Amino acid sequence: MAGEYIIIKQNQYMRVFRKAGAVDRGRARTLADLGIRESGIFRRMVDKGVFVDAGGGAYFMDENAASEFVAARRKRAFFTLVLMLLVLLLLWMFNGKLFR
Numbered sequence: 001m002a003g004e005y006i007i008i009k010q011n012q013y014m015r016v017f018r019k020a021g022a023v024d025r026g027r028a029r030t031l032a033d034l035g036i037r038e039s040g041i042f043r044r045m046v047d048k049g050v051f052v053d054a055g056g057g058a059y060f061m062d063e064n065a066a067s068e069f070v071a072a073r074r075k076r077a078f079f080t081l082v083l084m085l086l087v088l089l090l091l092w093m094f095n096g097k098l099f100r
Contacts, residue, residue, distance in 0.1 A: 007073070009041045014070075017051070017061035028054035045069070 016036060022029040031038055045051050049065040 006041055009039070010045060010069075010073075013042060013045065014050070014061060014066055017059075022060045023063055024060055025052070025054050028052075028058035028060040030057045031059065032057075 013036060016034050017023065017029075020029055020034055021027050022034070031042075036042065042051065046053065046059070048069055049062055050069050051059045052062050054060055
């Protein structure tokens with residue numbers, strides 16, 4: 001459940017910034033203006049460059065960094081799925097022989 005919560009919050013943050021038009025330094029907004037509280041999830045997204053500190057407590061979303069962030073998240077999910085399928089395939093191929 002924790003992973004799903006993090007993804008939901010990340011998507012929510014990006015949606016709020018897009019809706020407010022806070023996508024460049026000139027349109028940066030404070031978190032209070034956007035109704036967002038600073039959290040660990042938000043701070044990690046700042047560290048990844050998705051949100052950029054414009055000074056004075058204002059932030060804006062870097063659209064390119066946000067797209068790369070989402071693409072990397074999808075890639076990690078895809079490779080995790082492939083790895084799980086490979087493990088299941090190996091277990092099926094050995095038909096449990098490793099555990100007897």
